[in-house]
Amino acid sequence: MLTKIAWRNVWRHKARSGVVIGSIVVGIWALAFGGGFMQSFMIGYIQQSIRHETSNGQIHHPDFSKDQDITFTIHDVEKIVRYLKQQKEVKSICERSIVNGMISSSRQATGVKIVGVDPAEESEVTQLDSLIAAGEYFDHVLHPVLIGEKLAEKLKVKVKSKVVLTFQDAHGNIAAGQFRVAGILHAASLVINETSAFVEREHLNELLGIPEAVHEIAFTTNAGTDDKVFADQLTKAFPNEKTEYWGDLSPTLVFMQQWMGATLKILIVIIMTALAFGIINTMLMAVLERVRELGVLMALGMKRSRVFFMIMLETIFLSTVGGPLGLLVGYATISYLGDKGIDLSDYSKGLEAIGYENILYPRLGAQDYLQIVAGVLITALLASIYPAWKAIQYDPVEAIHSL
Amino acid sequence: MKKLFFLLITTSFSLHAQTAKDIIKKMDDKMQGNSNRSVMKMTVVRPDWKREVTMKGWSLGREFSLILITAPARDKGQVFLKRKTEMWNWQPSIDRVVKLPPSMMLQSWMGSDFTNDDLVKQSSIVEDYNHTLKGDTIIGGLNAYQIVMIPKPNAAVVWGKIVACVEKKEFNQLLVRYYDEEGALVNTLVMSDIRAIGGRVLPCKLEMFPHDNPKQKTVIEYMELEFDLNLKEDFFSMQNMKRVR
């Protein structure tokens, strides 16, 4: 009986109900969009570094990070790589040899970190090939080297220019080799931009005099992997080597993640509050408008508690319409944008200049949707308690006479 | 700073030849010598300052050398030792021998008029280049061969081309121009003050001019030079670093 009245009330005042439903839809949409956007933004920010620099995790000789001595190579590389390949978490793996030395052109010479990579593996793990701004990614010139724009500028070299790399080999001798700049990299990272030179690992190892040298194994993981947990698992499996996840490799990233995460939380709280006020205001208006009507009901003998319950029931009905509708709109928006991307190039020309993707692809998990919908519906219900309670405070007689 | 000395100790001295490669080889052999002892002065000239360093040097072939700084006061007594490709430094003020990592040797060379390739001398002017006799020229009234040297494809050399003018009679280098791969002049090395020293006729003054910075140069002058001394490998030891005077 009460249900019926409530249901009818909902449909009798189309505009009023529309506004409440609208508030719920807007709330869910706003949170889905805002949350999805911020998450893609944050992830984009961190992912940028993970993708091109740290990868999801790295394995080294335990002493390598303290002292990048070329004799600190990883033992049992094959065993580790085989193990990694068997793990479902692992997406791609690459092996590198690393030596600090110097790079010189006919104009300048400077210190540099020389990284020997397998071009195919490397492009899978760090997408190094995507950073090429000029020239090619390890083309077929003899002994190609890739360097960053800043370094190229400093050395005054261009694509195809000759450079000489000099470093100490495994026997303590100074080794030098001629290389040709195959490509110039454009990266946000100062490390890539200014102090790295990428060469073919096989050739570097030849010069180093350690044919199978691997100083670093970097790997990427599939989405949803807890990289920290996975790194711990690897540490247990290979206690003689040191496995670190991106957070250990770059504490700054953890800092950024926490900073942005904390900010996101408070932004969501503010939006939720705005939403709650919107709903309270609308409900309050709706109830006040119905003071006379509710007065009549009470005068006819309807108990205050039932009137209160009726109003709450109306809200529930409105929510059951608004909730799915909002979910649909939010999901559609996120799916559409997740597919097509949000182009931010109009907002900041600087984005791409710093190597940040101009286009964001927001994504939300089922859990996020669930939380948003639940949050908004609870907000709506809570927000209707005050107006409903306010409504039943009226004296029926007074209520009927009020306009 | 440090590596410059090894270059200087072993630069430019002569004989007779016909093909371009022979000419360069003769010149190179002369500058490699076997052993020598020298006293020299280096002057670094910059637009707003100038610095003079005097030093004594000993060398044995290409692999061993020892340098003792004698002035200015602050640097006096400092010794550099090079054995093959390793390098040490001894400072009396701290009484310590420190092995210099390659990057450090480079750091201290930043801004010098001698490029890394000059200094490290990892490459051989004979083996790493293809030589062509371009013709004859006259420099400062002396007849000279003009020889163009193009680095071999795999040589660890930063230059695109080197043009050297070698005096015909004594096989001394008179002028060397260093070009990048696009043919732009980078550095010019001028050798002058040719006179008898240590029983040979040699240019005693070397000046390096970087083309991009016309207001700066580095000048080396030999005051004394002796050849074919009875130096042994053990002269170039860490113990001896603290003893040489």
Next chain:
Amino acid sequence: MFFILAWRNIWRNKRRSLITILSITFAVLLACVMRSMQLGSYARMIENSVRFYTGYIQLHKNGYWKDKIIDNSFAYDSLLELKVKRLSGVTLVVPRLESFALTSFNSQTRGALVLGVDPESENELTHVKEKIIHGSFLAPTDDGILLAEGLAEYLKAEVGDTITLISQGYHGANAAGLFPVRGIVRFPLPAQNSQMIYMTLPKAQWFYAVPDLITSASLLIDNPDHTDGILLQLKKQIDSNKIEVMGWKELVPELLQSIELDNISGKVMLWVLYFVIGFGMFGTFLMMTAERRFEFGVMLAVGMQRARLQTLIVLEIFMMTVVGVLTGITIALPVLIYFHLHPIRYGEEAAKAIESFGVEAVYPFSLDTVVFTNQAYAIFIMAIVLSAYPLWTIYKMNVVESMRP
């Protein structure tokens, strides 16, 4: 006449007007809170970076920033000092002599970044004293050094040990010396933690054979917003051929970029908030219109022109908006001041990660007037735009139908 009518209308239905005003008030309040937090966090990012190292403004010898070698150092003489210190807003000048050196202890050797500082003013800028984990801070005339933790670990050196530094000094002079370790400093940034060495400025000048010169003077100023103004004044007063004057935007361009980046997301979130707020306000306007259909119908029926009625309504909304916005700011101001003085702390996990960087783990709130003016303006415009709905309703209104109960 209209004003009085509109004013009366507002007070005739106090409750309804109050709700409308309240929705505007909260809109202003929330927008202010959000923007204040965003701007506060940028200010915090700048401050942190500046506190890590650079200062808001730096002076160097012209050309130093491009080629950071010790030869590019300059005399920070009394004349220059006078020029800088006379500028209002400059609270501190931190002189530094910075260069590289090879550090060596027993058999370990490694490159390091040497910073010659005036211990007191350096500490005022970067709070380096708080980062000491062993030993003590440098005394003003100390001949010892502070070692970064990672470097000390590598060298296996402890407080009390004497380490060797070798480098090339001014104009190629020899630089070598023995330095006792006074303290070990822990830096949150790995790059700093693995290579920093502090010594007093006179000692560094002695070591590098630099005659009373410094490589940089960092300025701390009372209000970061004045950076550009002070920069401009300095550039006017100082011979740019000799000294380069650079603000943090030039010194740490990455910071500016990441703030710009963050600001994009901040603006998007602000628009999401506007959307929610806007819809809330629209809801109240819509309800108000629905509620007053009868009233509007009567007024039109008794011969009031639609345009006049519309003007009346716009006036009402205008008045309510003004009241709402002003109330919003009046409430926002003490709220923001409170949060500015008593900031909210981050959650524990986040706080730990952030504090390990020497950054206070609180939400900073900005009290920049821009926060208030811009948000008040935005909400005001929004309210006026939304008033189009009742106007449109009146325009479309069928008088007879509207008067049906």
